[in-house]
Amino acid sequence: MIEINTESVSKKGYEKCASLIVEEAERDSLDVEIADGEKGAKDGLSRPNVIVTFDAGSDTTLLLESHFDIVPPGPNWTYPPFKLTVKDGKAFGRGTADNKSGIVAAIGAMRQLEKEKLDINLRLIAGVDEEIGGRYGADYVLSDYGLEGDAALVLDAGQERLYLGASGIIWGKIIVEGKQGHAGYPFKAKNAIYEAMKLLAALEPYKTAVEKKESILHAPPEAPRRFVWGRYTVTMVKAGEKENVIPGTCEVRFDRRLLPEEPVEQAEKELRGFFKRAVKKTGCRASLEITNKQQGYHTPKDLVFVQTVSENVKKTIGQSLPFAAELGGNDGSFFAKNGIPVVCYGTIREDTHHHGVDEFVYLEDIRNTRDLIVNLGKVAREKIV
Structure with a gap:
């Protein structure tokens, strides 16, 4: 095999x-x-x-x-x-x-x-x-x-x-919109990468809230914590075509690990709430798509x-x-x-x-x-x- x-x-x-x-x-x-x-x-x-x-x-x-x-x-x-x-x-x-x-x-x-x-x-x-x-x-x-x-x-x-x-999982895709332009004229564009960075920074409270969650089940021996805990990780960022083009869109992918006993629908509702607040706080134009979830x-x-x-x-x-x-x-x-x-x-x-x-x-x-x-x-x- x-x-x-x-x-x-x-x-x-x-x-x-x-x-x-x-x-x-x-x-x-x-x-x-x-x-x-x-x-x-x-x-x-x-x-x-x-x-x-x-x-x-x-x-x-x-x-x-x-x-x-x-x-x-x-x-x-x-x-x-x-x-x-x-x-x-x-x-x-x-x-x-x-x-x-x-x-x-x-x-x-x-x-x-x-x-x-x-x-x-x-x-x-x-x-x-x-x-x-x-x-x-x-x-x-x-x-x-x-x-x-x-x-x-x-x-x-x-x-x-x-x-x-x-652990359960939620995989998601965030699309952040800016305005494409020439790197020589940055004042005429809105860099989607910078917009995405602002949004990700505004989502730090979500990461903190997730990591405070703790399971009733013990973690594996190699883990830094005694019990399984919640995790949120940005895993992919895609933007741009070449060095002298300011990107108009930026795609961010993330992985959210749930506690074994945590309801996936409840976790998704919590995620969407934090995302909505982060968008409002930053003024970014952004959308969230759940690409996969598993209880x-x-x-x-x-x-x-x-x-x-x-x-x-x-x-x-x-x-x-x-x-x-x-x-x-x-x-x-x-x-x-x-x-x-x-x-x-x-x-x-x-x-x-x-x-x-x-x-x-x-x-x-x-x-x-x-x-x-x-x-x-x-x-x-x-x-x-």
């Missing part, structure tokens, strides 16, 4: 990678089906979400989820990003940790359980498009294709904590399923893990949206450089994740629901 470039925007390697997963699953006599998100997107770009099922004939199903799309590798890798390099107990390559190793662990677990008589079914969603929001990946599989399950283990986290939630989620720790996963993590790795929530988002929100309790665990440790140069995964973590799934597969159905 690492040799196949499955970058999520072009999607050029999706079908090849999906075929490889299908071939591997069928070699183990597992049931396979494809839920193609293109049927929802209707843009001619295939999005083959692969569903692999270990059918125990039970009325209870544990869903497993991982994704095979990746972000572009970028330059300056020590090891080739699209060639698997194994060294000193680590496997290097783009997508090793995030998130192709989760697929390997899940199918490996099903292979080990092949001759076992289980009380629950196991069903893996090897999804796509997670890195760009997941609407036609896991969301399509659950909300449109109609795949059902009783609980979900999302294999898109690290092994330092057991994750019971993830975060929070799984209560006293659920039977959560306790079952926690117990089996201890059985697998020999220690209990504290509960936490992820600072980023993941596909778990789509399970929660459909009323399916979610726990996250996996191979993406803090130091694995996921999304960065020389991404790698610890081979031991793939084995641990596989063994956790094996142990969960052997539990009684009453331990899932």
